Amino acid sequence: MAVRKVHASNNSEPAMRVMACLNEKELAFQFVSVDMKVGEHKRQPFLSLNPFGQVPAFEDGDLTLFESRAITQYIATEYANQGTELLYSDSKKKAILLVWLEIESHQFDPAAAKLTWEIVLKPMLGMGTTDFAVVEENESKLANVLDVYESRLAKSKYLAGDSFTLADLHHLPHIQYLMGTRSWKLFESRSHVHAWAADITARPAWSKVLIAMKTEV
Numbered sequence: 030m031a032v033r034k035v036h037a038s039n040n041s042e043p044a045m046r047v048m049a050c051l052n053e054k055e056l057a058f059q060f061v062s063v064d065m066k067v068g069e070h071k072r073q074p075f076l077s078l079n080p081f082g083q084v085p086a087f088e089d090g091d092l093t094l095f096e097s098r099a100i101t102q103y104i105a106t107e108y109a110n111q112g113t114e115l116l117y118s119d120s121k122k123k124a125i126l127l128v129w130l131e132i133e134s135h136q137f138d139p140a141a142a143k144l145t146w147e148i149v150l151k152p153m154l155g156m157g158t159t160d161f162a163v164v165e166e167n168e169s170k171l172a173n174v175l176d177v178y179e180s181r182l183a184k185s186k187y188l189a190g191d192s193f194t195l196a197d198l199h200h201l202p203h204i205q206y207l208m209g210t211r212s213w214k215l216f217e218s219r220s221h222v223h224a225w226a227a228d229i230t231a232r233p234a235w236s237k238v239l240i241a242m243k244t245e246v
């Protein structure tokens with residue numbers, strides 16, 4: 030049996046994305062801790078897994094990958110016949126799914142990642158205090174993105190269609206980090222976005238990630 034490994038540090042949003050996907054596919058894996066505080070990600074042997082020195086890196090037998098969204102696409106394709114179906118095979122449905130994967134990556138993530146960093150991770154990791162000018166700028170950007178999501182989710186249970194797919198899954202880490210912060214008002218004030226966020230964060234595969242992250246500290 031192939032040995033799957035996720036090399037990452039605790040609290041890494043992209044690593045959480047990969048682990049959520051593995052759990053949805055009911056695939057066992059080993060979490061290999063990379064201590065970013067001492068710069069393990071910027072030296073060998075980690076650089077042989079990702080020459081850009083960023084976590085996560087992923088191994089599945091003799092295959093090594095990095096970039097969380099490429100990893101989830103590989104997992105969802107390679108293990109298409111087990112666990113949750115996370116992709117569509119119909120070409121038109123798949124095209125819509127690809128659009129929403131791009132939207133997450135290019136519209137949602139830039140603002141949500143900055144908010145997660147400023148409000149949660151920066152103070153938590155002792156890297157400084159929250160810059161509220163950055164928070165306000167990115168809350169405004171995220172509000173515009175979530176207006177589009179609200180219209181979409183009024184017509185469609187999930188972003189790409191009637192079922193949960195990778196397009197929804199990719200949002201989980203930042204939604205989780207922003208829950209309960211001042212930026213959560215952006216989600217709460219949009220009823221369809223709020224219901225969708227509650228639905229996808231309640232998935233057992235996601236709860237399993239949160240439990241694992243607590244024990245990997």
Ligand SMILES: N[C@@H](CCC(=O)N[C@@H](CS)C(=O)NCC(=O)O)C(=O)O
Binds near residue numbers: 041042083084098
């Ligand atoms: N696009 C990458 C982003 C990976 C990333 O930014 N990882 C952060 C940790 S959450 C990192 O390794 N930062 C260290 C650095 O960029 O030097 C992915 O989705 O995997």
